[in-house]
Amino acid sequence: MKNFDYIIIGSGQAGVPLAFSLSKEGTVAIIERSFLGGTCVNNGCTPTKAYVASARRMWDAFHGDDLGIEIPAGVKANLKKIKARKDKLVSDSRSNIEKAILNNEKIELYKGEAHFLSNYEVKVGDKVLTAKNIFINVGASAVVPTEYQMVPFYTNENILEITDLPKHLIIIGGSYIGLEFGQIFKRFGSKVTIIERNKKLINREDEEVSDMVAEIMKSDGINLVFNAESIKVRQYNKSSISVVVDTKEMRGSHLLLAIGRTPNTDTLQLANTTIEVDKRNYIKVDDYCQTNVPGVFAIGDCNGQGAFTHTSYNDFQIVESYLLKKKERKISDRITTYGLFIDPPLGRIGMTKKEAIDKGYEIAVGCLPMTKVGRAKEKGETFGFMEAVIDVKTNLFLGACVLGVGGDEIINGITNLMYAKQPYTLFRDAVHIHPTVSELIPTMLEDLKPVNG
Template identity: 80%
Template sequence: MQNFDYIIIGSGQAGIPLAFSLSKEGTVAIIEKGFLGGTCVNNGCIPTKAYVASARRVWDAFHGDDLGVEIPEGTKANLKKIKERKDELVNESRSNIQRAIKKNEKITLYHGEAHFLSNYEVKVGDTILTAKKIFINVGARAVVPEEYREVPFYTNENILEITDIPQHLIIIGGSYIGLEFAQIFKRFGSEVTIIERNKQLINREDKTVTDVVAEIMKAEGVDVVFNAKNITIKENNKDGITLKIDTKELKGSHLLLAIGRCPNTDTLQLQNTTIKLDDKNYIKVDNYCQTNLEGIFAIGDCNGEGSFTHTSYNDFQIVEDFLFKKKQRKISDRITTYGLFIDPPLGRIGMTKKEAIEKGYEILVAYRPMTKVNRAKEKAEKQGFMEAIIDAKTNLFLGACILGVGGDEIINGITNLMYAKKPYTVLRDSVHIHPTVSELIPTMLENLKPSVK
């Protein structure tokens, strides 16, 4: 039995900063069954955004004429070199974490899968660890339905390891992950088809967003099949895979599953504890990430309170504040914000129009297409729009989205205003730099209109 003051299971974006914070107060054990750094470092943000950047360079090379630049033919994506660059970035992040842990005498790293023996006892390999405070940071993984398990398939993890560009990539799922990989590989040179069971892409978004995203995919040359309710694998051989969608057949060389995510809590043997899960196997937590057991916390994707690196890091901040500071940070204070990192990107904060109306708000909407933003026109990147949702009674932002050039960065200005709980008029009356995309947000806010349900 090894006794520690703290045990952290998983080395993701909540677990690692928490380990170094806790090490100032006592001894820390980190248990990691895979690579250090969690999803963000290994098969999430860092590697995929590296691929997005490479795909953008390919796009630039084929669109020189848009800006009067003649670029000789012959541009092609070299996936081996693209992967090498990605691996360098990933390995650098892993190595930095490894070195920092090694230098810290209060932190002990255990490699292996953690299993609970009881509420406060954890086994890894042949070693049993115990602590009065345990932090579960095991993350999530791609959902793989039973019908796909007998055929070769890729997820967001292993598709990042291939070195040959797929001839025809079929993607099951038209949401955030599927869309990013669709555009990436289309730009790399693949034929790409997205299979979506709903009548629109990214079903949680407003139709204004999904329609434009569909237009972007169409402009890229990505095929999308909607309302695909009945999907079966008809054939699988060396030539690839054949799907039957209702009565139609579709043949491809590679299959990517981007159907959704599920928590990795099933690996922990939580049946040996009294830790409570919800109906989707996420660990139930209170406003401070603490489970129903005192001293046991769930942080990051596995608690179901967020599925992003920024929410995972905020979980660390909440727990640190709860343990050592003023207990002022809470999950309920967090405003939902995220991005869709296609090109052009989507930046989203707060509610969609649909959510605001369903919650009974009387809303005003500001809207401006990128075709009426001079900076976007000058860049020859006119796809998309900006939109803000205002509470008609309080003049506060309920939400906003910017789908267009720079949208993933520009949205943070509205994020700051929402956290400050300031009315939209503060932004409307501000003076922005010219020429920029964001300077048209104040102009947009001068023309609020009631929402059409």
């Protein structure tokens, strides 16, 4: 048995910065069963956004004529080269993390799968490690229901490894992962069908957002199937999958499951501990990411308090502040914010209209279509709209979204205002650079309309 001051299980976007921070205070063991860097580096943000960029180049090539640019016919996506570029970006990130760990004499890296022997004992391979402070950072992975396990399928992980374009990619799930991959592969040249059990895409969003995202998908030529109450799959032959939605059959070359995510807590053998999990196997934590076992924390996707790189990193910040006895940060201070990285992207902060009304707020809403934004028209990218939800009693933002060109970046301006708890009038009355997309947010905020539940 080897004793450490700290043990970190998993090298994702919360675990790695925490390891370097804690190494200033004592000895650290970091355990990783797969590649260093977690989901973001290996099969999340880095690789998918590299693919989004390549897909955008394809879109530019096919829409040059709209802006007076004549591009010769014959443009095609070379998936082998696209993948090689992605692989290098991922490899460089992994290598940088590993070099930094190996160069830190206070951090010891263990490669293998970890499981608990007791609350404060962890086994990896034939080694037993112990510490009074343990941080679980094991992330999450794709949900694969039993009915799909008998046919060849892909998830967000292994679809990034293919080198031949799918002839017809069928995607089960019309939310973030399914939409991003759907648009990517359609722009690369595949036929794409997205199947969604609900009546709209991204079910958590207001209808206007879901409808506009559907319009964007259709503009790229993606086939959308809604209200899919019954989905049955089988392998039709060696090169195709049969998917029957209700009574309608379709055949595809590849099947991508984008149904949801589940925490990677199943291999930790938590039954050997008194650590509590919820009914979905997410590890229960308090406002400082600490479990019911003192000194044992769950950070990142496995605690169910966020499913994004930025929330994972914020978990690191919360834990670091807690351990330094400052307690300046906590989960309940966090405002929900995320992006949908289709093209054009969606940036979202705070509540939707429906959420605000359901919580009893008296709201006013400002909305402006991108067709009225000069810079969007000049770019030839007028899909989407911007919207703000304002608390009538306090003049504070309750939420906002920018679905359109630059939306994933523009939303951060409103994010800062919400954390500062400043009224929307501060944004409305500021002077913004012309010509930009964001300069029209003040114009939108000049025309708020009350919304009744």
